[in-house]
Amino acid sequence: MIQPPTLPTNYTVKPGQIKTSTGKTIRTEEMIINMGPQHPSTHGVLRLEIVVDGEIIVDCIPHIGYLHRCFEKHCEQMTNYQQVIPYADRMDYCSAMTNEWAFALAAERLLKIEVPERVEYIRVIMAELQRIASHLIAVGTYGIDSGAFTPFLYTFIDREKILDLFEMTCGARLLYNYIWIGGLSHDLPPKFIEQTKEFVAYFRPRVKMLNDLLSYNEIFVKRTANVGVLPREVAINYAVSGPQLRGSGVNWDLRRDDPFVIDHKLDWQPQVGKGEVGTVGDCWDRHIVRMREMEQSLNMIEQALAGLPEGNVKAAIPKRIRPEKDAEIYVRTEASRGELGYYIISDGTASPFRVKARGPAFVNLSVLPEIVRGGLIADLVLTAGSIDIVLGEVDR
Amino acid sequence: MTAQEIFDVLKAKFGDALPEEKLSAAGGSAAAGFSLQVWITIAPGRTKEICSFLRDDSEMQFDTLSCLSGVDYNNGTFGVVYHLSSMVQKHKIVLKAFCTKEHPHIQSVSSVWGTANWHEREVFDLFGVIIDEHPDLRRILLPDDWEGNPLRKDYKVQEFYHGMKVPY
Amino acid sequence: MGLLDQRFENGNVFITSLDGLLNWARLSSLWQMQFGLACCAIEMMAASASNFDIMRFGVIPRATPRQVDVMFVAGTVTIKMASRIKRLYDQMSEPRYVISMGSCANCGGPYWEHGYHVLKGVDRVIPVDVYIPGCPPRPEALLEGIMKLQEKVRKESMIRKRA
Numbered sequence: 001m002i003q004p005p006t007l008p009t010n011y012t013v014k015p016g017q018i019k020t021s022t023g024k025t026i027r028t029e030e031m032i033i034n035m036g037p038q039h040p041s042t043h044g045v046l047r048l049e050i051v052v053d054g055e056i057i058v059d060c061i062p063h064i065g066y067l068h069r070c071f072e073k074h075c076e077q078m079t080n081y082q083q084v085i086p087y088a089d090r091m092d093y094c095s096a097m098t099n100e101w102a103f104a105l106a107a108e109r110l111l112k113i114e115v116p117e118r119v120e121y122i123r124v125i126m127a128e129l130q131r132i133a134s135h136l137i138a139v140g141t142y143g144i145d146s147g148a149f150t151p152f153l154y155t156f157i158d159r160e161k162i163l164d165l166f167e168m169t170c171g172a173r174l175l176y177n178y179i180w181i182g183g184l185s186h187d188l189p190p191k192f193i194e195q196t197k198e199f200v201a202y203f204r205p206r207v208k209m210l211n212d213l214l215s216y217n218e219i220f221v222k223r224t225a226n227v228g229v230l231p232r233e234v235a236i237n238y239a240v241s242g243p244q245l246r247g248s249g250v251n252w253d254l255r256r257d258d259p260f261v262i263d264h265k266l267d268w269q270p271q272v273g274k275g276e277v278g279t280v281g282d283c284w285d286r287h288i289v290r291m292r293e294m295e296q297s298l299n300m301i302e303q304a305l306a307g308l309p310e311g312n313v314k315a316a317i318p319k320r321i322r323p324e325k326d327a328e329i330y331v332r333t334e335a336s337r338g339e340l341g342y343y344i345i346s347d348g349t350a351s352p353f354r355v356k357a358r359g360p361a362f363v364n365l366s367v368l369p370e371i372v373r374g375g376l377i378a379d380l381v382l383t384a385g386s387i388d389i390v391l392g393e394v395d396r
Numbered sequence: 397m398t399a400q401e402i403f404d405v406l407k408a409k410f411g412d413a414l415p416e417e418k419l420s421a422a423g424g425s426a427a428a429g430f431s432l433q434v435w436i437t438i439a440p441g442r443t444k445e446i447c448s449f450l451r452d453d454s455e456m457q458f459d460t461l462s463c464l465s466g467v468d469y470n471n472g473t474f475g476v477v478y479h480l481s482s483m484v485q486k487h488k489i490v491l492k493a494f495c496t497k498e499h500p501h502i503q504s505v506s507s508v509w510g511t512a513n514w515h516e517r518e519v520f521d522l523f524g525v526i527i528d529e530h531p532d533l534r535r536i537l538l539p540d541d542w543e544g545n546p547l548r549k550d551y552k553v554q555e556f557y558h559g560m561k562v563p564y
Numbered sequence: 565m566g567l568l569d570q571r572f573e574n575g576n577v578f579i580t581s582l583d584g585l586l587n588w589a590r591l592s593s594l595w596q597m598q599f600g601l602a603c604c605a606i607e608m609m610a611a612s613a614s615n616f617d618i619m620r621f622g623v624i625p626r627a628t629p630r631q632v633d634v635m636f637v638a639g640t641v642t643i644k645m646a647s648r649i650k651r652l653y654d655q656m657s658e659p660r661y662v663i664s665m666g667s668c669a670n671c672g673g674p675y676w677e678h679g680y681h682v683l684k685g686v687d688r689v690i691p692v693d694v695y696i697p698g699c700p701p702r703p704e705a706l707l708e709g710i711m712k713l714q715e716k717v718r719k720e721s722m723i724r725k726r727a
Binding site: 073329 | 510535547
């Protein structure tokens with residue numbers, strides 16, 4: 001299905017034997033290596049069972065579930081819909097705003113609530129700030145994966161600035177519970193708009209600096225170009241989404257193609273991997289898509305700030321939310337990592353009958369065996385890192 | 397294509413594999429524009445056939461399986477819900493396959509969409525629905541020797557697991 | 565060395581107990597296991613990054629349990645993960661400490677009631693020295709927890725015979 005990446009020419013591989021540079025043929029055997037769940041570069045508690053033949057990965061079996069926190073069970077047990085939001089926060093903890101937004105949106109559509117326009121704008125601002133913060137973690141830790149520690153320190157400085165903005169808005173640094181069903185928990189604080197504008201002005205040159213520091217660094221390019229190539233057809237077949245899908249050259253962004261909010265009214269462009277330094281869909285493409293998306297998010301924040309209307313931040317909704325009996329909805333949104341969907345079934349009571357969370361990281365990770373098979377074991381960490389998984393969402 | 401047109405095509409082609417005579421709609425009044433509230437019921441033993449048609453047909457081109465969810469309807473019925481979408485045609489459809497608690501078998505679609513593999517393992521893990529013809533049907537989230545299927549409505553949590561107390 | 569800077573006329577002889585010296589050395593270099601579980605691990609990363617700089621406390625992340633003094637259990641411990649945490653703890657060499665970071669590791673946190681797969685407190689499998697409340701705790705809270713652990717180390721004795 002998928003072509004293995006090109007290997008050094010003196011390194012011809014056949015199953016069970018290997019030809020060395022001196023022309024000798026050596027018999028090889030497969031070996032199983034266990035990586036994780038405690039491993040510094042699995043970004044959490046992922047366990048990979050790797051079958052290797054020499055340095056070549058023959059197969060890779062991800063084992064997940066080490067952070068299975070029973071999200072879907074909790075949704076069914078809650079006494080009302082609003083109580084689900086904090087649990088949705090904790091699913092993808094690097095990108096909590098987009099998670100709670102997706103759930104609130106799904107519940108609002110189930111209840112047919114229209115939210116005020118000001119809410120939509122604030123949600124876009126928050127989600128895009130969150131996207132930058134999330135991509136900053138992804139880029140920083142990806143730097144560590146590839147052996148560069150410095151970018152991590154720079155990205156976290158910038159991320160803290162975003163967290164300060166969130167903190168002044170809702171008091172929390174990581175898990176916010178700010179976007180509620182039918183609106184927001186409260187309005188923006190004074191000076192938020194000024195400070196966000198300051199941040200946007202500050203951050204634009206920083207993206208360029210990060211690009212100079214990491215993306216176009218020659219060592220980094222050599223480590224990531226042509227590595228872990230995910231072809232377009234495989235990506236679509238595996239329903240991969242987000243920067244990983246766009247890295248494979250598919251121009252698909254739910255914010256534009258299945259608009260769920262005002263995003264399509266703003267002026268921005270989905271970023272697509274073009275294979276500038278290697279093949280389309282390699283690790284570098286996925287990385288650069290994230291870097292460029294941050295700039296696009298800045299554009300969106302600027303426009304949303306400029307167009308922010310006055311008004312209420314809460315729709316008039318009943319205290320006890322009761323959707324109609326047997327109503328159901330699947331709403332998909334573009335979270336930081338891709339398509340985040342919630343499938344909610346109601347049974348007419350105040351708590352959901354069934355909630356399925358379709359996390360982007362879960363689906364994006366399932367394609368990992370396809371892309372690492374046939375590659376070198378040293379590239380596994382880089383490939384897994386470029387997917388940018390968050391285990392809280394993989395396991396839910 | 398609208399859901400009704402897709403249903404008509406499927407009904408003409410796979411008549412007996414579609415148990416319902418018409419398109420099913422969710423309870424209450426489905427609001428306009430939320431086409432995901434209607435669905436097509438398909439026979440649990442023929443999901444693969446129908447899904448590969450939906451993927452390959454030039455009118456349909458459902459290249460993406462957005463979501464695959466298991467549901468316990470709390471009346472002795474389990475369901476698997478397929479949310480399909482097409483990047484080319486830009487349309488969406490929902491399929492549902494139902495099975496009984498006594499005979500929880502549904503055919504796998506992982507040979508049609510690779511992404512179904514893990515979703516179906518999750519359905520097997522959390523609901524105990526056996527996915528026939530699945531290449532690698534193991535528990536995915538819980539440990540292999542876990543007792544019961546947690547998202548069933550009648551699930552009782554086990555008291556101990558390997559000497560660790562499970563309830564608070 | 566702020567405590568000793570420019571304090572003495574001449575000479576560098578300093579009298580303290582052996583315990584004091586050993587404990588001072590131990591508490592100033594508490595190496596940490598680089599190991600995160602869930603949301604709290606992001607705050608742990610933030611604590612070790614630029615703004616909070618956990619390394620000024622001598623806390624250096626190491627990837628293997630055999631080189632570390634302290635394990636931060638940062639996040640929800642699931643039942644599938646609990647046996648692995650126990651094994652990692654067993655692989656650490658004495659004297660070893662555990663900081664339980666966040667409500668989930670303390671007592672199950674928001675998952676205490678319906679979380680069928682969540683271990684309700686990491687202290688059910690390994691002993692814990694310092695509990696840090698919060699969901700997630702701020703990086704400052706983690707630093708506070710480290711200082712609490714340092715106080716504990718300072719009061720210990722490595723030399724005296726135990727009863």
